[in-house]
Amino acid sequence: MNKLFIHNPLFRILSPLCSGILVYLLILLINNNVGQLKEEFLGQELYVCIGLAYLIQEYSRLSLFFFERIKQPRSFALKIVLQALLSVIVCISLVSVDMYAYFKWVLGFTPSFSELAVFNIIFSIFTLIYFILYLSHQFLYKTNTQKMEQELQARDAVEKDFHQFKRGINPTLLFESLESLIVLMKKDKDAAELLVDHFSAVYRYILSKKTRELLPLGEELKILNEFLLLFGHLPYRKLRMGKIAVMDTLIVPGAVLFSIEQIIRSTIASETELVLELKEEEDHFLLCYEPQEKIVYSLDDDKLKELADTYRYYTEKEVGVGEADPLKYIRIPKLKIDEGSNH
Structure with missing residues (x-):
């Protein structure tokens, strides 16, 4: 006044x-x-x-x-x-x-x-x-x-829709895949066909889930292998999934793929595989791994800001990065339909 x-x-x-x-x-x-x-x-x-x-x-x-x-x-x-x-x-x-x-x-x-x-x-x-x-x-x-x-x-x-669209299209991964495809087409046509198969499977999944607000974690884990095989054709550290705890939870479409992509991009490239485990807490699930991070691109909360902003529409629990020596992890909230309007 x-x-x-x-x-x-x-x-x-x-x-x-x-x-x-x-x-x-x-x-x-x-x-x-x-x-x-x-x-x-x-x-x-x-x-x-x-x-x-x-x-x-x-x-x-x-x-x-x-x-x-x-x-x-x-x-x-x-x-x-x-x-x-x-x-x-x-x-x-x-x-x-x-x-x-x-x-x-x-x-x-x-x-x-x-x-x-x-x-x-x-x-x-x-x-x-x-x-x-x-x-x-x-x-x-x-x-x-x-x-x-x-x-x-x-x-x-509008910002939410834009972030979902941007995360769905993922222009960085799109261009990297096309660049790798151009190189493989000249060297190994069979490998190029495999890359196209992995690429189309991942993007078909991402685009088909854009109209859904939440989906079971199991649906995203089904496409995870194709996602890791796609990154296997790119110049990054190879990653494989270790122990996966069985969980009954919902997630925002693309949440696991986006988180694993940030882990891959922040890890130093080498011949040895990076093992990722999926663990369970009472209100969250964790993507755990032993970090070997790049000097100029380390994984922190800022790298997950888009995902965290999306999750705020559904829950007050935070998406974040944490460490428990020797592991580093990404904590993602569990979601259930019956938790109320904000969950």
């Missing part, structure tokens, strides 16, 4: 000045004393009107802080009505006391009921206008906030 324009110092100075002059002109018009403008515009009554305008506007401004903090009543409409009524009542009280004191001690006579009524009605209208300005700003802010939230949700959805 501190960003509301009515709290701007310039507005607090100029607004009462303008409203005070308008009140003075209205009172002259009601009392048929417009002719006094020719005689003396900057009269004593004008300063009184401006002073009252400052007093009432500052009260109205401070009252907004008070009503922002109270929790009762819970009904928004009832709270607005109560705030408007109290603002008018306090305005009438301030105007009545101040104008009575001005008439009594400055002008030397007691004001009539009609004179007080004119001042109270005009200042009450200005108080309500001030309150409506605040209320309209709040409604506008609420509407804009809702639209911004919708825009952010839409942007998150």
Whole structure:
């Protein structure tokens, strides 16, 4: 609420000045004393009107802080009505006391009921206008906030779809496979055909699962061998699966393939095979291996950011990299349909 324009110092100075002059002109018009403008515009009554305008506007401004903090009543409409009524009542009280004191001690006579009524009605209208300005700003802010939230949700959805698309297409693996295919076609056509078979099997799986949000881990493990054979044609460390624990869990499509790819890319290439085991914890499953990492490309949480962002749509459990000497592992949360809306 501190960003509301009515709290701007310039507005607090100029607004009462303008409203005070308008009140003075209205009172002259009601009392048929417009002719006094020719005689003396900057009269004593004008300063009184401006002073009252400052007093009432500052009260109205401070009252907004008070009503922002109270929790009762819970009904928004009832709270607005109560705030408007109290603002008018306090305005009438301030105007009545101040104008009575001005008439009594400055002008030397007691004001009539009609004179007080004119001042109270005009200042009450200005108080309500001030309150409506605040209320309209709040409604506008609420509407804009809702639209911004919708825009952010839409942007998150687009980013999610983009990350899934990018992970599904995997342009790096695509181009590396095509480059290796070009080399193998000149050296060994049979090996090139095998590469095409592995490549088509992996991409057929990836593209066919894009429309599914979750799938059983077993489905991804079935294509894992083709995935490892495909990487066997690329200039990376060869990897084979060791012990695989039997687990009843769901995963985001491509989660295991993406994680294993990051392990392969971060490992120093050599003739010896890298053995990967799949272990089980209560809420996670682990991809464990003995690391021999590249100096310029080590596996950390940043390499799994896309996967971690995707998993946040389904669970509060985190995807992450950990170490338990001599092993390094990637921890991926287990997912189940019956865990609730966030799992």
